[in-house]
Amino acid sequence: QELFLKMNSVGEGCTELKREYDQCFNRWFAEKFLKGDRSGDPCTEMFKKYQSCVQKAIKEKDIPIDGVEFMGPNKEKPGS
Amino acid sequence: MKIWTSEHIFNHPWETVTKAAMQKYPNPMNPSVFGVDVLDRTVDQQGRLHSKRLLSTEWGLPSIVKSIIGNARTCTYVQEHSVVDPKEKTLELKSTNITFTNMVSVDERLIYKPHPEEPEKTVLTQEAIISVKGVSLSSYLEGLMANTISTNAGKGREAMEWVIRRLNAEIEELAITARGSIRTPMAAAVTEK
Numbered sequence: 001q002e003l004f005l006k007m008n009s010v011g012e013g014c015t016e017l018k019r020e021y022d023q024c025f026n027r028w029f030a031e032k033f034l035k036g037d038r039s040g041d042p043c044t045e046m047f048k049k050y051q052s053c054v055q056k057a058i059k060e061k062d063i064p065i066d067g068v069e070f071m072g073p074n075k076e077k078p079g080s
Numbered sequence: 081m082k083i084w085t086s087e088h089i090f091n092h093p094w095e096t097v098t099k100a101a102m103q104k105y106p107n108p109m110n111p112s113v114f115g116v117d118v119l120d121r122t123v124d125q126q127g128r129l130h131s132k133r134l135l136s137t138e139w140g141l142p143s144i145v146k147s148i149i150g151n152a153r154t155c156t157y158v159q160e161h162s163v164v165d166p167k168e169k170t171l172e173l174k175s176t177n178i179t180f181t182n183m184v185s186v187d188e189r190l191i192y193k194p195h196p197e198e199p200e201k202t203v204l205t206q207e208a209i210i211s212v213k214g215v216s217l218s219s220y221l222e223g224l225m226a227n228t229i230s231t232n233a234g235k236g237r238e239a240m241e242w243v244i245r246r247l248n249a250e251i252e253e254l255a256i257t258a259r260g261s262i263r264t265p266m267a268a269a270v271t272e273k
Contacts, residue, residue: 021118047118051119
C-alpha cells in the first residue's frame with residue numbers, strides 16, 4: 001500500500017514509469033548501494049523505459065537541458 | 081554576486097539523511113515543485129553514484145495570470161547533479177537554474193557528511209551564489225534573494241526532517257505488517273490442531 005506520497009514526472013505520461021523506476025532505485029539504493037554491495041543494478045530496464053518517455057517530453061517542452069556546470073564557463077547563458 | 085553560506089546539524093545518521101535527500105520531493109515545504117526527473121545515473125570507477133536530475137517548479141501564480149502570460153512562462157527548471165560516496169559517506173548536491181538565466185543565476189551547493197565528533201549526527205554545509213543580471217538595483221535584489229534562500233534553507237531542513245519521519249514511519253508500518261502476517265498462519269496452525 002502507498003504510505004508515501006509520490007512525485008510526478010515533467011512528462012505527464014511518464015509518471016507511472018518514473019514511479020516504478022523510483023521504487024526500484026530507492027530499494028536498491030538503501031539495501032545495496034549504501035551498504036557497500038556492488039552487485040548489479042536491477043533497475044536498468046525500467047530506467048530505459050522511463051528515459052525514452054521523459055527525454056521526449058523534455059524535447060517537446062523545449063526544456064534547455066545541457067551540460068550546465070555549476071559556476072562553469074558557460075554560466076553566461078544567452079536567453080532563457 | 082552574493083554568496084550565502086550556512087551550516088546545520090541533523091540529529092540523524094548520514095545514511096538516513098542521504099536516503100531522505102534522494103526522496104525529498106514531494107513534501108509540504110516545497111509545494112511549487114511539480115516534477116522531479118532523473119536524466120542520468122551512473123556509478124563511477126571509485127564506486128560513487130552520480131545522478132543528474134531535473135526539478136520542475138511552478139511559481140504558483142493565480143490561474144488568471146497564467147492564462148494571460150501562458151503556462152510555459154510560469155515554470156522554472158533547475159538542473160541538479162549529485163554524488164553519493166558510500167565509502168567516504170559524503171553526499172554532494174549542486175544545482176543551477178537552466179531557465180531565466182538571462183535574468184538571474186542561482187547556484188547552490190550542499191554537502192552532507194557525518195558529524196566529525198558525533199557519528200550519529202550529520203552536518204550539512206550549504207552555499208548559494210546568486211547573480212542578478214543587467215539591473216542597477218542588482219545588489220539590493222541579490223540581498224533580497226539571499227534572504228529568500230536563507231528562509232528556504234530553513235524550509236529545506238524542515239522538509240528533510242519531514243521526509244525522515246515519513247521514512248521511519250514507513251519502516252515501522254512494514255515491521256508491524258510483517259509481524260502480523262507471520263502471526264496469522266501461526267495462530268491458524270495452532271487452532272487447526
